[in-house]
Amino acid sequence: MSVRSRSRAVAVCLALAFGGWFTGFAATLGVELHTLALGYDAAAILQIGSSVAFNVVGAAGLALTYLIVRRNGFDLEFALSFLRIRKPTVWDLAWIVFGLVGAFVVLTSYHAFIELVDPFGTGGEGETHSSIEENREYPVLFLVAIPIAIFLTGPGEELLYRGVIQSRLGESFPTAVAVVVASFVFAIVHLPVYMGDDFGAVLVSLGTVGMLGLYFGVLYELSNSLFVPALIHGLYNATVYLSNYLTYA
Template sequence: MGSSRRSTAISHRLRVLGLCFALAIGGWLTGFAATLGVELHALAAGYDIRAIMQIGSSVAFNVVGAAGVALTYLIVRRNGFDLPFALEFLRIRKPTVWDMLWIAVGLWGAFAVVMGYQVFIEFVDPFGTGGEGETHSSIEDGRQYPSLFLVAIPIALFLTGPGEELLYRGVVQSRLGEVFPSSLAVLLSSLVFAAVHLPVYMGEEFGAVLVSLGTVFALGLYLGILYELSDTLVVPALIHGGYNALVYYSNYVTYA
């Protein structure tokens, strides 16, 4: 009897893990399809302005893709949109002064995590790349057209951070946390978060790709821990958005 129960529990956990991977991949594929649709419509309408394409693509990817899949999951799970359940499940509440402190300190902590990871990778050099990773595709585009960085800053704050955190921390990590210990849920959701970023870091040198995915994993792990400690999605959402915005601003100052 005990063996049967353990087998059932393991099977249930594997199904939940598979569901979370499916949601993450589904969010990316839905966002990609929506992005392609926006770009094709913009081109068909005669628009060839990169800033407009950047706005349209980001809205499609983060709102339709990440946030859209997250909300669809919540609706399907409850057979309709149950707002009290959604707020409790996602841990969304009115921010407090302590939350603002979490965000202020946590934002700089995100940069400390990335720099610490980079120092470690350069020292160990496990992939033989000298610690060098691939550049995110949006950063590459922005370095050729620096004005795109200015467009990307508000998008990062209001769309990318909240949209991705809604799916990867709010839904994926919370759902995993229902069947796994919190620490393991954080770890697994970070792996999912890193895995779905593979397409934007694809390059010729696989070792460099792994270095970059390691950065994403480290950030995901950090955001997941903050989500558990602060017990509100607002904290990782704003830190994620703020981190991306500062990266874009730094690149704008450098390449403009």
């Protein structure tokens, strides 16, 4: 594979990743302005509208747009094959159950290592996701976020970052490289929601996202099904929200 084709693959994937974020942000801003203009200032309504906008329009919308542009029209057979979407099997359900447990094992190990080594002088502490920090003031919003995580966030982000970006990189790079690069991109685009005064803590949190992305990417390759990382991603986020609800309610 030539350097030119590999450079093009990376450029396309970066454009998709950051394009998805900016598209989602613009859609989210539009939804929030419209709901406020209509007089619906309830936090739950804003969260639902914003999540739909960011994940459906930003992540999933851009992913599907790429597939349409690439084939000069929507080619269902190509899309299903490229994204590795197929009918779930019993083995996929096993992947999901053990994969969800594995996600917490991986992150627990990562944080234990960071706390032990403390490379950024933060005592192993990272920044809190901005939405979680906001929801702690209104814990019921964590309950609102649970179905959103399962049905929108997990599928939307995995469709873009694993289904499109990792698969596209895999056409030009060895699988291992594609998984690592896609995970790095996945972490970088989360920078805005982890921004804080302590840059070391920001790096710890981005490392957390990167480890999750790496884990989801490996599961995607091993299971050969987008359904697996999408559901594990959603269930992982939902579990975090439920834990926060039980803590702060």
